[in-house]
Amino acid sequence: MAKMPCFGRLKKNSYLCSSMKERTLHTILDGFGKPELEDLATLLGRDVNPKTRKSQLVDQMDNYLKAEPRRWMSHLLERDVRLLKNLVHAGPEKIQYMDFADYPSLLEVTGIVESDDSDENYHKVWISREVYDIVSADIDKVIRSGEKSGQYELERVCLGYLNLYGILPTERFLDVVMEWYEQTQENPDYDRLSRMLAQSPLVKMYRYNDRWGDYVCSPCVENIDEIFSRREELKQRGFEKFTAAQAREAGSGAPYFTVGMKTQAGMQLEQMYRRVGYEGFELVKAQHDTWVEAQYTEGINDALFQPLIDSPLYPELDDDSWLACCEIVAQYADSIPKWVLCGRTAADTGLLKADWSIWKTRMREEKKAAEAASASEDYPHWTMPEPTITDGFATDLNSDFLPMGFAIPHVAPNDPCPCGSGLRYCRCHGKYLS
Structure with a gap:
């Protein structure tokens, strides 16, 4: 597979500057170039004829997203599906506030989920009425299917190995996943595993083929060249072995992974x-x-x-x-x-x-x-006024989301952030201020 533009790493197209102004899926898709649309189609499980004109491809993708939501949602990472579920449960055009993660979700980057980072203190996300109507009936079914089929479990294990190694040659990556599969399945179905890996959005987004070879990397890795260069400098060869349990732990909780907490x-x-x-x-x-x-x-x-x-x-x-x-x-x-x-x-x-x-x-x-x-500071205590749009998500260890507020008052660093997140000010909105 040739190295391709990776939606998991791209910043949003400048065309996709967010606002509450209504934008249709067709308009959003039209804002991408043809190569990006082809990549998006591949990620979401739709075959593309390379001879298709861009205007036709936009129409085809627009129809696909509207007609087969269950199919394309089944090709999303678990993190993206659960983000979509939370936004569906909040309702259309209801702004929610998320903590800043190490890497963006595919849905945000593509614009299927609307987001606004224009203010460095706020990360707003919401879905349009159009997207809500498309996905709301099927989102819970997609999650149940992903859990039952083992798709999400496989994804967590793959993420775990990548988080432990950072970067793995594709051949070695397939070997460690195969070893995990043999250890955990009474009757391994290797053809099924091969199909699941071939369709995996994680592999599609984070597999590369360039001067360093054919490899897969963790979404948390920011500088691939630096890691390869340092490995060469320090003469690092071969890879440590990890158990299935270690991989499972290291791949859970996306995007807030924690590693080695049981040691x-x-x-x-x-x-x-x-x-x-x-x-x-x-x-x-x-x-x-x-x-x-x-x-x-x-x-x-x-x-x-x-x-x-x-x-x-x-x-x-x-x-x-x-x-x-x-x-x-x-x-x-x-x-x-x-x-x-x-x-x-x-x-x-x-x-x-x-x-x-x-x-x-x-x-x-x-x-x-x-x-x-x-x-030297006299910090007054301050009460957050009632939000004008939404109360946001409840803080939960199983949630990627935090409720964030609509104003930033003068607050002592260790006082509760007035946005209502439950975090202290210095770990919430205050961390972006000097």
């Missing part, structure tokens, strides 16, 4: 984050952010410790407690599979180890500066 270092990290005040979605997000930053940690990496600095009880930590927390973060970072190391750990290889020693000298100055800034 001793992972459990210590979770317990420490709970002690410093994290709970619910904030806890999951802190674990996810720590895992992602740990992939890029070599020596000193301040961002690795940012979730700790943002924790509710950070100002109350004494020097010894703070350093103990930093050590736990560093030990976790050194214990998890690294993409550059082909799934091996910094602890096992001695490479890319985290250095937290700088905090021994910097910590007092950092805390004194933060305390001085906090003492």
Whole structure:
């Protein structure tokens, strides 16, 4: 498969600037070039004649989306289907507010789900009446079918292996998935597995063929060239082996993956984050952010410790407690599979180890500066007015979505964000403000 424009990585077409102004699916499709439309058709399970003119292809895709919603929704990633379900349950043209994820959903990028990122403090999503009428009757059936058929389970396992390795040659990727299949199925149907992989939207979006070879990568990987170059520089060959359970854990919860949380270092990290005040979605997000930053940690990496600095009880930590927390973060970072190391750990290889020693000298100055800034401000408590459009989603560990507000008042960093998300201000709207 040749390297193709990947909707999972593209920013939205400038034509798709969002507003509440009514736009039809036909208009949205017409905003893409022909190559992008052909890719979209492939992703959504529709065959395309390469000789078809763009205008005809737009008409064909418009008719396909309207006439066969169950078919094209079955070709979406689980994350996209569940996003669509939440928007359907909210209702047409009802704005919802999502947390910013590491990578966008296909539905947002294509414009099937409307979104607006014009304000860096808000990420708005909604569906039009037209899309609602098309998908509402079938969305729950599609999810039940994906669960029953094993499609979503296969997707989670594939995501897990990709999150553990970062990037895998396609041949090796197929081997590890086959090994998982043989371990978990009493009567393996290899033809069925091959068909499911061939139709997998994950494989279609994140498989490439270029100067590095034929490979599949995690959607969380931002710089493919950097990982390949560092592997060559560090002479990393071969890949670590992982169990099916490890892959399943690493691929669950898209897009907020957490890896290695059942290991001793992972459990210590979770317990420490709970002690410093994290709970619910904030806890999951802190674990996810720590895992992602740990992939890029070599020596000193301040961002690795940012979730700790943002924790509710950070100002109350004494020097010894703070350093103990930093050590736990560093030990976790050194214990998890690294993409550059082909799934091996910094602890096992001695490479890319985290250095937290700088905090021994910097910590007092950092805390004194933060305390001085906090003492100089007089933060009034503020009550969020009733939303004028929608209440948003309830915070839920099984949800990718957070309710976010309609205004950003002057709020103390550790006070609840007035948008009603349940997050503290410094971890919600306040994190985008200086």
